[in-house]
Amino acid sequence: MKRPILSLVLLPMLFTAPALAAEAMNDLQIAHAAYTAGDVDIRYAHLALALSENADVRDFATTMVRDHAAVNEAAIQLVTELKVTPEDNALSQALAKGAANKRAELMSLEGEAFDCAYATNELAYHQIVNKTIAESFLPAVTVAPLKDLLEEALATFTQHEGHAENMVAKLGCAS
DSSP: OOOOOOOTTHHHHHHHHHHHHTTTOOHHHHHHHHHHHHHHHHHHHHHHHHHOOOHHHHHHHHHHHHHHHHHHHHHHHHHHHHTOOOOOOHHHHHHHHHHHHHHHHHHTOOHHHHHHHHHHHHHHHHHHHHHHIIIIIHHHOOOHHHHHHHHHHHHHHHHHHHHHHHHHHHHTTTO
16 A cells, blocks of 8 residues: 555645744643644544554554543643643644544545554654644743643653554555
């Protein structure tokens, strides 16, 4: 099976997410964007659990739900403790819009085509999220507990990226 080309939906997000994140976001905007990114991946994973029959894809999706939900729960606890409200922003909106389009695209697929599209999307999504956290969010964050949470999340999400890369290869999406 040939490697699917990144969808036209994901490509704009790959180029705009770092640019949007580079636009002097404050801690409350970064928190909102990070939470949104986690929520997006949870939704992708629920879709994979509903549509895929592949055990590896389902295991990966289960891990995504567990890990991203845990990070988002920690984020909710943090903003509750700090008594702040995250701020919606252009990056959060771009992530949500791109994800809605991607979910619609994924829902039109089935079997191996879905599995490969999901796996390829997860790899690309983790690559861009990890890059954004490392290069844009972490240098900009001023609140220590938020920085700690993002650093811990990045360590987990870097592992996800490796697992996604292995899944793409195992499914034969990369050839």
